[in-house]
Amino acid sequence: MNALIVATIVALFAANVSARRLCDKRVIAGADTVCVCNATYCDDMPALPTPTKGVATVFESNKGGDRFVESRLDF
Structure with missing residues (x-):
C-alpha cells in the first residue's frame, strides 16, 4: 500500500x-x-x-496562432 502511495505522488x-x-x-x-x-x-x-549529437530542436511560432511548437531535425 505504501509503495502505491509513493508511486502516485512521484507520478x-x-x-x-x-x-x-x-x-x-x-x-x-x-x-x-x-x-x-x-x-x-x-x-x-x-x-x-539536453542537446544530442546530430539533432536540432526547433521551436516555431506563426501567424496562424501556433506558439513554441516543438519539432526535431535529425542531420
Whole structure:
C-alpha cells in the first residue's frame, strides 16, 4: 500500500514538473494572433531538451496562432 502511495505522488510530481502552460490565444482584427497574460496566468516556453549529437530542436511560432511548437531535425 505504501509503495502505491509513493508511486502516485512521484507520478503526480513528474506530471506537474513537465506540464506546460499553453498560449491563451486571442485574435485581433486586422492583426496577428497574440497570447494573453493576466495576473494569474501566462504561457511559458517549453523546457529545453539536453542537446544530442546530430539533432536540432526547433521551436516555431506563426501567424496562424501556433506558439513554441516543438519539432526535431535529425542531420
